[in-house]
Amino acid sequence: MIQVERLTKRYGNHFAIEDLSFTVEEGKIYGLLGPNGAGKSTTMNIITGYISATSGTVAVDGHDILEEPSAARACIGYLPEIPPLYMDMTPREYLNFAGELKGMKKAARKEQIQRVMDRTGITEMADRLIKHLSKGYKQRVGLAGALMGSPKVIILDEPTVGLDPAQVIGIRELIRDLGRTHTVILSSHILSEVQAVCDQVLIISAGHLAAQGTPEELSERLSGKSALNITALGDLEKVRSIVESVGQIGKILEAHEQNGETSLKVEIPAGRDLRAELSAALAGAGCPVTALATETLSLEDIFLQLTEGETAAGQPEAEKEPEANEQGEEKEE
Amino acid sequence: MIAIYKRELKSFYSGMMGYLLDAFFILVGGLYFTAVNLQGGYSYFTYTLYNTCFVFLIFVPVLTMRSFAEERHNKTDQLLLTSPVSLGRIVMGKYLALMTVFVVPLAVLSICPLLLKMGGDFSNLSNYSAIFGYFLLGAACIAIGMFISSLTENQIIAVLGTFAILLLTYLMSGIRTLFTTGSSLALIVFAVLLLVISLLVGLNSKSLSLGCMVFVIGGAVLLVLFKVRSAALTTAFSALLGYLSVFDPFQNFVGDLFSITAIVYYLSVAGLFLFLTGQSLEKRRWN
Numbered sequence: 001m002i003q004v005e006r007l008t009k010r011y012g013n014h015f016a017i018e019d020l021s022f023t024v025e026e027g028k029i030y031g032l033l034g035p036n037g038a039g040k041s042t043t044m045n046i047i048t049g050y051i052s053a054t055s056g057t058v059a060v061d062g063h064d065i066l067e068e069p070s071a072a073r074a075c076i077g078y079l080p081e082i083p084p085l086y087m088d089m090t091p092r093e094y095l096n097f098a099g100e101l102k103g104m105k106k107a108a109r110k111e112q113i114q115r116v117m118d119r120t121g122i123t124e125m126a127d128r129l130i131k132h133l134s135k136g137y138k139q140r141v142g143l144a145g146a147l148m149g150s151p152k153v154i155i156l157d158e159p160t161v162g163l164d165p166a167q168v169i170g171i172r173e174l175i176r177d178l179g180r181t182h183t184v185i186l187s188s189h190i191l192s193e194v195q196a197v198c199d200q201v202l203i204i205s206a207g208h209l210a211a212q213g214t215p216e217e218l219s220e221r222l223s224g225k226s227a228l229n230i231t232a233l234g235d236l237e238k239v240r241s242i243v244e245s246v247g248q249i250g251k252i253l254e255a256h257e258q259n260g261e262t263s264l265k266v267e268i269p270a271g272r273d274l275r276a277e278l279s280a281a282l283a284g285a286g287c288p289v290t291a292l293a294t295e296t297l298s299l300e301d302i303f304l305q306l307t308e309g310e311t312a313a314g315q316p317e318a319e320k321e322p323e324a325n326e327q328g329e330e331k332e333e
Numbered sequence: 334m335i336a337i338y339k340r341e342l343k344s345f346y347s348g349m350m351g352y353l354l355d356a357f358f359i360l361v362g363g364l365y366f367t368a369v370n371l372q373g374g375y376s377y378f379t380y381t382l383y384n385t386c387f388v389f390l391i392f393v394p395v396l397t398m399r400s401f402a403e404e405r406h407n408k409t410d411q412l413l414l415t416s417p418v419s420l421g422r423i424v425m426g427k428y429l430a431l432m433t434v435f436v437v438p439l440a441v442l443s444i445c446p447l448l449l450k451m452g453g454d455f456s457n458l459s460n461y462s463a464i465f466g467y468f469l470l471g472a473a474c475i476a477i478g479m480f481i482s483s484l485t486e487n488q489i490i491a492v493l494g495t496f497a498i499l500l501l502t503y504l505m506s507g508i509r510t511l512f513t514t515g516s517s518l519a520l521i522v523f524a525v526l527l528l529v530i531s532l533l534v535g536l537n538s539k540s541l542s543l544g545c546m547v548f549v550i551g552g553a554v555l556l557v558l559f560k561v562r563s564a565a566l567t568t569a570f571s572a573l574l575g576y577l578s579v580f581d582p583f584q585n586f587v588g589d590l591f592s593i594t595a596i597v598y599y600l601s602v603a604g605l606f607l608f609l610t611g612q613s614l615e616k617r618r619w620n
Contacts, residue, residue: 045411048415049414049415049618050411050414050415050618051617051618051619051620052618052619069417069419070417070418070419071417073415073416073417074417076415078411078415080408080411082408084407084408084409084410084411084412085407085409086340086344086407086409087407088344088347088348089340089344093343097336097340098412098416100335100336100339101336101337101412101413101416101417101418102416102417103417145412
């Protein structure tokens with residue numbers, strides 16, 4: 001649906017995003033995840049054609065965003081970070097305007113306005129001025145505007161920022177609902193949100209694509225194989241030999257003995273649960289198990305690991321400064 | 334384009350702005366009409382128009398200040414620029430809406446020559462050709478104002494900038510007469526102009542040597558011209574100022590002349606600034 005290839009955006013000497021490539025498939029919900037200033041908004045602004053990339057290409061439904069801008073933009077409904085609302089209009093007028101911009105015919109527009117308003121729950125606010133609406137309603141009106149014209153792709157930049165918890169849940173449900181009929185890309189710096197809503201997660205850090213996959217895949221792939229912490233009564237040598245005799249078991253990562261209890265950290269292959277076999281084998285050999293726990297890294301850990309690892313591992317101190325600048329710059333944009 | 338036109342027009346007339354501007358225009362026009370034509374007894378409505386040219390200095394900046402500056406400030410430009418509507422159509426939609434707000438009072442004032450006609454027998458042709466010229470003058474001024482509004486997101490800067498530019502062009506014919514003596518002044522002005530151009534070239538191409546080269550070559554040409562044909566330099570300078578005087582060509586219409594040059598001039602100015610508006614929006618994408 002969307003092909004992004006080697007996308008780079010440079011502000012002066014600073015790269016907001018650098019060499020970013022990914023593909024968005026039809027009918028899925030994608031989450032762009034990253035800390036503030038990672039380049040999420042920049043990426044979205046480029047895909048929607050609001051700003052141009054320094055280099056690289058974006059194709060939406062086969063239409064290059066520079067060669068056929070109108071055709072590409074017709075496929076996209078975009079809700080920027082700050083909803084682009086005209087305060088002196090009512091939601092109904094605004095939706096009508098958004099539909100007209102998308103080139104919809106009058107009859108189709110009228111019908112769709114009603115449908116979109118029902119879907120986003122703004123029907124009772126339809127004829128109040130937008131400037132009198134609360135933030136949550138403004139967000140919904142913006143979202144409704146993005147839905148006008150039934151675009152194939154809906155792009156939402158931080159759709160739940162600044163909303164109260166009830167509204168956040170409402171918007172998330174709406175997004176999940178949208179995912180059934182549209183391709184959705186949303187950005188967020190809140191992990192649980194992406195985990196709850198998205199089919200696919202793209203983690204962006206300092207302008208690079210750090211990781212990509214389903215939330216489960218990411219947890220799994222990035223934690224490597226999951227590990228099992230096991231504690232049993234008995235001396236080290238005995239417990240170790242029993243554990244090693246269990247089939248399919250991986251390496252023993254840590255082992256130590258304390259007060260007649262042995263603690264082991266054992267690697268187990270992905271997708272396998274060997275807890276039952278292990279405890280049965282140990283109990284059978286006269287070493288009762290006192291504790292047993294699977295250790296999987298949560299997406300949160302991976303996220304932190306990835307995004308912090310990026311700055312900690314790769315970049316010298318001096319390069320951290322421009323990152324702070326970038327956040328300022330992006331606000332000015 | 335029609336969507337943008339309608340929205341823009343509605344935003345003018347759903348608040349006070351559109352009515353205030355139109356009322357102001359009609360009030361000033363009506364006052365001068367009463368004084369010049371009705372009390373003074375002239376059948377030339379052109380005099381009224383000539384005397385009310387200054388209205389543009391206030392009317393146009395206030396009219397155009399919001400057009401793109403407000404969109405940018407409220408981030409609503411994101412909706413327009415990411416919609417399937419092309420940039421040219423966005424600019425045209427806005428421009429036509431602004432023109433409509435301007436044409437409404439002008440249409441009301443167009444009744445005045447008919448009122449005059451009731452008092453005596455004369456041809457109204459020159460009056461209406463002057464109204465046409467006035468319309469073109471407004472079209473050019475509004476394009477300039479819209480361009481300046483597209484450069485900034487601050488409406489105050491837009492209104493003051495447009496006012497300053499229009500005031501400068503308004504006074505240009507006066508300024509021009511100050512500069513007729515001697516070609517050395519022309520040389521200085523052209524040198525400064527050249528410096529600005531070469532600076533822009535240097536900055537845009539990010540090459541110091543290119544900027545310097547432009548300046549040196551241009552400077553040499555200027556000096557040669559100054560030595561060999563200093564009169565040409567003065568004439569060129571005067572002509573240059575003449576082109577910047579947007580209000581001057583309208584005087585042809587006042588002088589009972591249906592001037593094709595003036596029409597072409599106004600249409601080119603309007604076209605140029607509409608084009609520049611589009612370019613300034615496009616540039617924002619690439620910054």
